Amino acid sequence: MHGGRITGRAPFDCIVVVPSANPDRPPPHPLHTxxxxxxxxxxxxxLLRRGPASWVQPxxxxxxxxxxxxxPQRVFLVDDVYTTGARINSAAAALTDAGHEVRGALVIARRVNPDYQPAAATFWDHQRAQPFTWSDSPVVNRFIT
Known part of the structure; x- marks a missing residue:
């Protein structure tokens, strides 16, 4: 299922997995395998490794x-979990700053804390009301052309 989503963003030269936020997990990331x-x-x-930033900051x-x-490569990014977007956006920024072109991204899972702020609660309530099917791939399918 996700393989088709990835190849649908072609052409690109390589796939890059966003490195783990866990400093104790050595590369390669399990998603690489x-x-x-x-x-x-x-x-x-x-193409990336963790930089000096702390993950408690934006x-x-x-x-x-x-x-x-x-x-320079045309890159497709893959991340395991999207919580705030800080990691995938930082990865895209590092690649872009180095002259690479980020052609698209795929996140395997989304973590939503509805108690974080009102917008998160609104998003959560809206998503919970949507019927789920694998063929529709919630949220993202309507934005991918």
Missing amino acids: ILSQLGLQVPIRV AGRDGFVLAEKCS
Whole structure:
């Protein structure tokens, strides 16, 4: 299912998994292994590593740094969990600052805390009211062309 979502954003040169926020988890990220088993025929590259930023702060340009220098790539980002968007946005910023083009992104799961703020509660209530089907892939399908 997600393999089709990824290839639908082509052309791109590689897939990059957003590094884990857990400093005790060594690379590669478990998603790297999963993606390599999908038969996408696109290289999964480790272009990023954690930068000096703390993950208690909002998204910043120092959240990630390049793990390797390479010619500019058209990149598709994959992240495991979207909570505030800080990690995936910081990853996209680091890649863009290095001259890469972020062609799209896929997040596997979304964490919503409805007690965080009124907008989160509104979003949560709206999503809970939506019928779920795998073919419609909640929220994102209507935004992907």
